[in-house]
Amino acid sequence: MAPLALLSVSDKTGLIPFARRLVQDFGFDLLSSGGTAQALADAGIPVTKVSDYTGAPEILGGRVKTLHPRIHGGILARRDLASDVTDLEAQSIRPLDLVVVNLYPFEETIAKPDVTLAEAVEQIDIGGPAMIRAAAKNFAHTTILSNPNQYELYLDALGSTGAISLNLRQRFAGEAFALTNAYDQAIAAYFADLEGKGNQPQRFSFTGVLRQSLRYGENPHQTAGWYQTGTQPSGWASAEQIQGKELSYNNLVDLEAARLLINEFDSEIPAAAILKHTNPCGVALGETLAQAYSKAFDADSVSAFGGIVALNQPIDSETATVLTQTFLECIAAPGCSEEAQKILAKKSNLRVLLLPDLRVGPAQTLRVIAGGFLVQSADDLRESTEQWQTVTDAQPTPEQLAELAFAWKVCKHVKSNAIVISKNQTTLGVGAGQMNRVGSAAIALQQAGAGAQGAYLASDGFFPFDDSVRQAAAAGITAIVQPGGSLRDRDSIQAANELGIIMVLTGARHFLH
Numbered sequence: 001m002a003p004l005a006l007l008s009v010s011d012k013t014g015l016i017p018f019a020r021r022l023v024q025d026f027g028f029d030l031l032s033s034g035g036t037a038q039a040l041a042d043a044g045i046p047v048t049k050v051s052d053y054t055g056a057p058e059i060l061g062g063r064v065k066t067l068h069p070r071i072h073g074g075i076l077a078r079r080d081l082a083s084d085v086t087d088l089e090a091q092s093i094r095p096l097d098l099v100v101v102n103l104y105p106f107e108e109t110i111a112k113p114d115v116t117l118a119e120a121v122e123q124i125d126i127g128g129p130a131m132i133r134a135a136a137k138n139f140a141h142t143t144i145l146s147n148p149n150q151y152e153l154y155l156d157a158l159g160s161t162g163a164i165s166l167n168l169r170q171r172f173a174g175e176a177f178a179l180t181n182a183y184d185q186a187i188a189a190y191f192a193d194l195e196g197k198g199n200q201p202q203r204f205s206f207t208g209v210l211r212q213s214l215r216y217g218e219n220p221h222q223t224a225g226w227y228q229t230g231t232q233p234s235g236w237a238s239a240e241q242i243q244g245k246e247l248s249y250n251n252l253v254d255l256e257a258a259r260l261l262i263n264e265f266d267s268e269i270p271a272a273a274i275l276k277h278t279n280p281c282g283v284a285l286g287e288t289l290a291q292a293y294s295k296a297f298d299a300d301s302v303s304a305f306g307g308i309v310a311l312n313q314p315i316d317s318e319t320a321t322v323l324t325q326t327f328l329e330c331i332a333a334p335g336c337s338e339e340a341q342k343i344l345a346k347k348s349n350l351r352v353l354l355l356p357d358l359r360v361g362p363a364q365t366l367r368v369i370a371g372g373f374l375v376q377s378a379d380d381l382r383e384s385t386e387q388w389q390t391v392t393d394a395q396p397t398p399e400q401l402a403e404l405a406f407a408w409k410v411c412k413h414v415k416s417n418a419i420v421i422s423k424n425q426t427t428l429g430v431g432a433g434q435m436n437r438v439g440s441a442a443i444a445l446q447q448a449g450a451g452a453q454g455a456y457l458a459s460d461g462f463f464p465f466d467d468s469v470r471q472a473a474a475a476g477i478t479a480i481v482q483p484g485g486s487l488r489d490r491d492s493i494q495a496a497n498e499l500g501i502i503m504v505l506t507g508a509r510h511f512l513h
Contacts, residue, residue, distance in 0.1 A: 004074070005098035006031045006050075007040070008066060008128065010105055013148040016043045018100075021155055028098070033058065033065045066127040075099055075134040079141050098154075099135035100145045103128045103179070107186050107231045117194070124187055129180045139173035140166065146176040182207040186230075204375055206366065211237055217249045224249040235360060236353070242341060244330070244351030251308070251330050251351065254278055256361075257413065258310035258332055263359050264409040267334070271312040272296040274304045279432045281307060283410045285425035290318040295426045297326070300447065308332070312358070315340040324350075334358055379412070381508060388481070391489075392496045392503045396479055400456070404481040404504055407458035412510040418460040419468075421448040421477070428455055437461065441468045445475045452476050460510045462486040466495035473499035483509040 005028045009015060012035075019040055022028040032040055033050040040047040051057050054068040074096040078084045088095060104125040109115055135144035143164050145154055150172060157164055185205040192201045208227030217224035226247075228237040236255060241247070247255075257278035265271035265285065272293040274282040282299035286292030289311060297304050306329055311319070314335030320343035323331060330351040336344070344352055367374045385401045396404065407422040414420060414432045419440040421429035429448035431440030437459065445452050453476030462485045463469060469492050472480060480496065484505030496503040 001094070002027050002029045003097040004029050004031065004094050005100060006066075006071065006075075006096055006131070007047075007100045008033050008036050008050075008131070009100060009102045009148075010125075010128075011102045011148060012036070012039055014151050015039060015148075016045070018148075018151040018155070019043075019045050019047075022098075025155075026158055031071075031096075034062060063126065066131055069093070071096075071131070072134055075131060075142055076138050077141070078138070096135075096142055098143045098145070099131055101128050101131050101135075102146055102148070103132075103183055105231070106183065106190075110186075110190050111230075111232060120190060125183070129183065132176045132180055136173035136176040139169040143169050144172050144176045146172070146179045150175070178207070181205075182209075200375075212247075214249050215246070222249075226252060235362075236355070239332070239353045239355040242336065242352050242354060243345055243348065245349050247330075247351060254308040255310075255330055255332055255353070258308050259355070259358050259361065261410070261413040262310035262312050262332075263361075264412070265312050267312050273310045274300075274307045275310070276303050276307045279414055280410055280427065280430060283427045285406065288318065289313050289316060290322050293319055294322055295424075297322075299427045300430070301326075304328075310358070315344070315352075317343055320344050332358070379510060379512075381510075383408075383506060383508060387507065389484070389505045389507065390502065391484070391493050391505055392501065394497075394500060394502045396502050396504060400479055400502065401504075403456045404458065404479055407456045408481050408506065411458035411460050412512070414460065414512065416460055416511045416513060418458075418510075418512065419444040420458045421445060421452055421455050422458070423451060423455040428452065437463065437468055438471065441471050445471065445477075448475070454478050456481070458482070460512070462489065462509070463492045464488060466491040468492075469495040469501065469503075470499065473501055477501060479504065481506060483507065485509070 005022055007019060007030060019030060023030065023045055030040065030047040031050055031053055032047045037047055037049050050066055050071065054070045056068055058065045070093050073088060073091060073093045077088050077095050079095060104123045106123045109123040110120050132144060132146055135142045145151065157168055185207050208229045210225050211228040212226040214224040214226055216222055236252060254275055258273055258275045261273045261280055262271060270286050270289040270292040272284055273280055274296050281303035282296035284292050284295035284299065286295055304326065306327055308329055309331045311333040314337065315333045316337055317339040320340035324343060324347050328350055330353065332353045332355060334356050335354055344350060363378055364375055365378055385405050390396060403422065406425050407420045410427055411418050411420040414430055417434050417437045417440040419431035420427060421444045428451045429444035431444035434440040434443065448455060455477055457472050457477045457480045459482040462483050464486050465488060479502035481504045484507060493503060
């Protein structure tokens, strides 16, 4: 008896040549339904409709096609079990050797703007997952192909040995279960989102497809992989790398930190950020993009060496020229002119990534801990200086508020405890990740040096004592922005008044661990 295959696919990539080879090279009989059957027939490939095979017509507008004992019996039968073989013979059911199924495009559907709930629900596949799971469960006897990228491997194996090994069938089964798992997770996440933000679902899952095996993780002895979420590339998975070496684990971590920081600045005003180990070492605004980068670089040229650069405007030739004057690991920007590309190409190892929409990112962040993981909403709070409270006798001018806002935006993206010193829309000193705020302030002020005179200071958390205020005043700081909320806020405010420093409270903190 000829081998029997069931083909029912939404993604018809490679379907026709694959099916033709099954029939012509390996003598398969084909079963199919709906659009797949029509596509095969239109291509002149002999196929039997599932409804003709089962004697049961498609009903409910196509919702029920393959949910039938003649289909699932053929998929699930154990051919080494006499009772199963007897059941097949009694019901005139042919065992299925191959099941080729992929699923309705649910994720693609919900990604469309203004998709309705009814439209989304109609793209929840029922028969597909049932057949995939059944065939994967019975991998000892049935092969399941759930992705067009498996077709060539299957045909090569069949052509070389005349059979599919148990190990390969098991591998295909594992990939099939991963597909149905991801599919169900996408549906569950969609329904959870319908409940609105702030609700914590009882079950939270995430999944991804391996996009690239990385050379190693943070260190050479650690293995690492880059996984893409969703069926359509987004974020860094959708970025165009126009030149440079392969991205590393650390590159990607730094690039994401750079993306989050540069998003603080609207594209109307040129902005540049240089990061090292996820912390900004130089950030600036400028009249041109080249000027913004040069100011950011000069803020800490030592740390900028080997850094990650993020720009909020497309790279022009002037900016490309200054970018090539030092060693950098990566540059990320929304675009790049042809002339700029030619200039950057002189640094062949420099990774340049173009991501038109740098603002698109995850709504949640996850961190794995022993025995589980933590989920929180992204820190995407956008604050207005109109919401801030000036608590000192000295009041800021609009220009001073703008400087404080710049320092505050940068400080949000510095590891806690964080202190940022800035002036002229440029960072002068950054104190990151210290165990106490006084230590962070000392580092930032030392780095700023004489530039601290008349500069501005931002702190990601409140001051528990007035020591940092006095430290800032001694260095010549003009104004401070901080969240407030300490039991001893009055001490800091009193010190600021005594020393003639402006102090503004934001009412929001931005710890970054």
